[in-house]
Amino acid sequence: MPLVSEYSRPCTSLPGAVFARWAEPRSWPEWDPEVRHVEFGSAAAMGARGRLTPSSGPALRFSITDLLPNELFTNTSALPGARLEFEHKVTASEKGSVVTVAIRTRGPLAKLWSRLLKKPMSGAAQSSVDGLIGHLERQA
Numbered sequence: 001m002p003l004v005s006e007y008s009r010p011c012t013s014l015p016g017a018v019f020a021r022w023a024e025p026r027s028w029p030e031w032d033p034e035v036r037h038v039e040f041g042s043a044a045a046m047g048a049r050g051r052l053t054p055s056s057g058p059a060l061r062f063s064i065t066d067l068l069p070n071e072l073f074t075n076t077s078a079l080p081g082a083r084l085e086f087e088h089k090v091t092a093s094e095k096g097s098v099v100t101v102a103i104r105t106r107g108p109l110a111k112l113w114s115r116l117l118k119k120p121m122s123g124a125a126q127s128s129v130d131g132l133i134g135h136l137e138r139q140a
Helices: 015-022 025-031 110-118 124-139
Strands: 003-011 035-040 049-054 060-068 072-079 082-093 096-106
Touching (some): 003 124, 015 025, 015 082, 015 096, 015 124, 025 035, 082 110, 096 110
Antiparallel strands (some): 082 096
16 A cells, blocks of 8 residues: 555544545645545445546545544545555544655555656645644634
8 A cells, every 4th residue: 555645644623523524525725735526426434436636636536535533534436457555544642643644555556656656746644634733723
């Protein structure tokens, strides 16, 4: 499971507030500069599906593949011969929480896709985390 990008940062928001933004995919373009548009018609639940248009690149269908309220949210998109996973974790800390996003590839062509995506997506995890934390701080 090759790593494409990963970033962690503490914030003053509680895990529930962080998770609530992840669990509302239609809100992602409001705070994640890597996301231009999201179509998502249902509540966030295991197996729920949507369509994401990134700020650069083609639109991708995604599904929620891991969901543990107030802790973990993973959305996965299919690539030829692999899957692209965006794992979002939040853990409680003394001053709020620690937010982590890890982007990985899985499958037979995971290593190839990781090499292809590593440079163009090198800052994607950080911009997602920073965007979310900035949004939450402005809302506080």
